[in-house]
Amino acid sequence: MNNQSPENLQEVRAMIQRHKLNDYIFSIIGLLCLMVGLITLLTLFIDLILQGYPKLLSLSFYTDFPSRRASSAGLLSALVGSSLVMLVTFLSAVPMGVMAAIYLEEYAPKNWFSDLIEINVSNLAAVPSIIYGLLALGLFVYILDLGQSIVTAGLTLGLLILPVVIVATRESIRSIPIAIREAAYAVGATKWQVVYDHVIKYSFGGILTGVIIGMARAIGETAPIITIGALTFIAFLPPSPVTTSAPFLNFEWLSSGFTVLPIQMFSWLSRPSEAFHVNAAAAGVIIILVTLIMNGFAIRMRYKMRKNIKW
Amino acid sequence: MQSQFTKYSSIAGLVASLFALPTMAIAAEKIVKIDGSSTVYPITEAVAEEFQKATKTKVTVGVSGTGGGFKKFCRGETDVQNASRPILQKEIDACKEAGVQFIELPVAYDALTVVINPQNEFAKKMTAAELKKLWEPAAQGKVKTWNQVNPAWPNTPVKLYGPGADSGTFDYFTEAIVGKAKSSRGDFTASEDDNVLVKGVVGDKGALGYFGYAYYEENQDKLTAVAIIEKAGKPAVLPSKASIEDGSYQPLARPIFIYVNATAAAFKPEVKAFVNYYLENSKPLIEEVKYVALPAKEQKAVITHWKALKPGTGFGGKAEVGVKIEELLARIK
Numbered sequence: 001m002n003n004q005s006p007e008n009l010q011e012v013r014a015m016i017q018r019h020k021l022n023d024y025i026f027s028i029i030g031l032l033c034l035m036v037g038l039i040t041l042l043t044l045f046i047d048l049i050l051q052g053y054p055k056l057l058s059l060s061f062y063t064d065f066p067s068r069r070a071s072s073a074g075l076l077s078a079l080v081g082s083s084l085v086m087l088v089t090f091l092s093a094v095p096m097g098v099m100a101a102i103y104l105e106e107y108a109p110k111n112w113f114s115d116l117i118e119i120n121v122s123n124l125a126a127v128p129s130i131i132y133g134l135l136a137l138g139l140f141v142y143i144l145d146l147g148q149s150i151v152t153a154g155l156t157l158g159l160l161i162l163p164v165v166i167v168a169t170r171e172s173i174r175s176i177p178i179a180i181r182e183a184a185y186a187v188g189a190t191k192w193q194v195v196y197d198h199v200i201k202y203s204f205g206g207i208l209t210g211v212i213i214g215m216a217r218a219i220g221e222t223a224p225i226i227t228i229g230a231l232t233f234i235a236f237l238p239p240s241p242v243t244t245s246a247p248f249l250n251f252e253w254l255s256s257g258f259t260v261l262p263i264q265m266f267s268w269l270s271r272p273s274e275a276f277h278v279n280a281a282a283a284g285v286i287i288i289l290v291t292l293i294m295n296g297f298a299i300r301m302r303y304k305m306r307k308n309i310k311w
Numbered sequence: 312m313q314s315q316f317t318k319y320s321s322i323a324g325l326v327a328s329l330f331a332l333p334t335m336a337i338a339a340e341k342i343v344k345i346d347g348s349s350t351v352y353p354i355t356e357a358v359a360e361e362f363q364k365a366t367k368t369k370v371t372v373g374v375s376g377t378g379g380g381f382k383k384f385c386r387g388e389t390d391v392q393n394a395s396r397p398i399l400q401k402e403i404d405a406c407k408e409a410g411v412q413f414i415e416l417p418v419a420y421d422a423l424t425v426v427i428n429p430q431n432e433f434a435k436k437m438t439a440a441e442l443k444k445l446w447e448p449a450a451q452g453k454v455k456t457w458n459q460v461n462p463a464w465p466n467t468p469v470k471l472y473g474p475g476a477d478s479g480t481f482d483y484f485t486e487a488i489v490g491k492a493k494s495s496r497g498d499f500t501a502s503e504d505d506n507v508l509v510k511g512v513v514g515d516k517g518a519l520g521y522f523g524y525a526y527y528e529e530n531q532d533k534l535t536a537v538a539i540i541e542k543a544g545k546p547a548v549l550p551s552k553a554s555i556e557d558g559s560y561q562p563l564a565r566p567i568f569i570y571v572n573a574t575a576a577a578f579k580p581e582v583k584a585f586v587n588y589y590l591e592n593s594k595p596l597i598e599e600v601k602y603v604a605l606p607a608k609e610q611k612a613v614i615t616h617w618k619a620l621k622p623g624t625g626f627g628g629k630a631e632v633g634v635k636i637e638e639l640l641a642r643i644k
Contacts, residue, residue, distance in 0.1 A: 068356050068360055068596075148373075148388075229373060231372065232352070232372055233356045233360075233372035233373075235363055269504070269506070270503075270506060271506075272505065272523075272526040272528070272530075
């Protein structure tokens with residue numbers, strides 16, 4: 001046999017060598033690509049920390065209201081504003097998004113109409129956020145007359161992340177093997193029992209990830225919030241959502257004016273005085289940290305949920 | 312799974328109760344709502360901060376720009392409007408349609424400052440005509456080197472920086488220099504963020520830019536201000552507190568305004584108290600944020616005007632350069 005000859009063997013070895021080299025080169029290129037992204041983010045983050053650390057370390061930065069003096073200007077109203085807006089966003093987007101996704105996946109008949117909805121939902125996820133701001137200005141502020149309030153901002157961001165929640169929930173539901181559903185039906189479960197006892201529970205980790213990633217996007221959004229008229233100087237807090245006397249809940253805060261973290265940061269950044277740029281950097285660190293923590297939480301949750309599922 | 316759900320709801324409850332802590336005491340809602348120009352914002356913010364400390368009345372200030380702010384003001388959504396230029400005819404019409412009457416109050420002066428890179432030694436003085444040559448729409452794509460503006464200057468490229476077309480500063484500069492508001496060449500680096508303009512001029516030897524005086528004041532060590540010669544035969548004047556007060560820094564010194572909703576001024580005591588406080592206590596605050604306070608005589612005229620609650624504008628819906636404040640107030644009958 002010819003290919004048993006030592007000459008041929010060498011050729012094969014050379015070929016294997018070459019392919020290994022290709023593998024190696026590709027892994028280097030891949031790593032470099034990864035590094036570009038990571039190093040850029042890290043450089044930015046470290047630069048922000050270096051600039052903002054005097055403020056980051058002082059407690060009063062988190063408990064003070066905005067001020068004309070950089071030294072006494074703090075994040076309090078922005079922190080509270082962002083949190084309350086996120087609360088409204090969560091309460092509006094998540095139930096609606098999850099239910100819409102379950103309907104689309106489990107109940108909707110497969111025809112041209114559901115295809116159309118599917119295309120639209122995917123498209124909506126890519127619409128620039130300023131468009132949502134304009135929609136919200138027309139719909140919530142003028143037609144529904146909700147004013148430039150926390151509820152308007154929360155609903156706007158809720159609309160913004162709704163497609164993200166729907167898409168993530170659908171992906172998550174699709175990853176459940178069809179055999180699980182068939183097994184449930186086989187022992188006589190109704191559709192609702194299948195959805196409630198199996199589909200929702202197994203996809204919960206994925207849904208949660210989608211929700212948190214959506215929320216992390218929303219917390220950094222500036223454009224739609226500016227469009228609907230967030231404030232820049234607000235040195236008081238909205239009324240508390242929880243009260244000490246019955247009925248323990250208070251909805252006045254929904255109609256209060258507000259500011260959010262990215263707007264506060266932008267406002268400080270555009271000041272003439274250098275001292276405010278320190279504040280802006282510190283606010284930037286907080287925004288990135290909140291986003292990172294939310295994403296980290298999402299990853300951890302997903303991991304834990306996956307581990308608990310035993311099919 | 313059920314335990315997961317309860318865990319999250321308890322976390323949510325915890326978060327919610329955190330909000331409750333600092334907001335226990337809520338008084339009846341009396342809020343002075345202010346919006347408008349980013350140029351006037353630092354002054355109004357300072358006044359709002361002090362006023363809120365002194366009287367515990369709540370004040371909110373937004374930054375929608377002069378144009379965006381007037382839209383809200385003329386719908387009656389805000390009580391006070393910050394404006395870096397006078398109200399325009401279409402805004403007067405909008406206000407009239409909605410039945411909103413306003414009181415026009417000049418509160419301070421700002422000097423539009425033309426700046427160059429410190430390495431630029433030849434253009435430390437410029438005439439208004441030279442600035443026009445550089446900025447008029449006809450210069451677009453044509454005037455590219457310094458010697459095209461003045462033959463005595465070197466044949467080196469000129470790079471221009473200025474605020475974006477939505478800004479009141481842009482409106483005023485074009486009106487004062489080119490002669491028509493919003494009429495400017497388009498091939499310059501525009502930014503709504505004045506710090507971007509500062510950085511641009513600092514980093515470019517052949518650069519020229521313009522913005523409010525406060526941004527020059529904070530960056531004096533990195534920028535050179537151009538002394539402006541209004542017309543041939545007049546002296547070159549640098550922007551400063553003195554040259555603005557005596558009126559010699561022309562044509563780039565501009566008054567900045569607040570507009571007060573006349574109904575709110577009459578029927579909302581907190582708005583009235585705020586404007587009173589603004590006019591009486593703003594002088595040190597204005598200086599602190601690097602603007603020029605009105606001279607005592609003009610300040611007094613403005614206060615008299617305010618006390619009389621005379622609605623209307625002294626400009627008739629047009630931009631106008633170099634009007635004296637007392638003359639302006641006298642026009643409002």
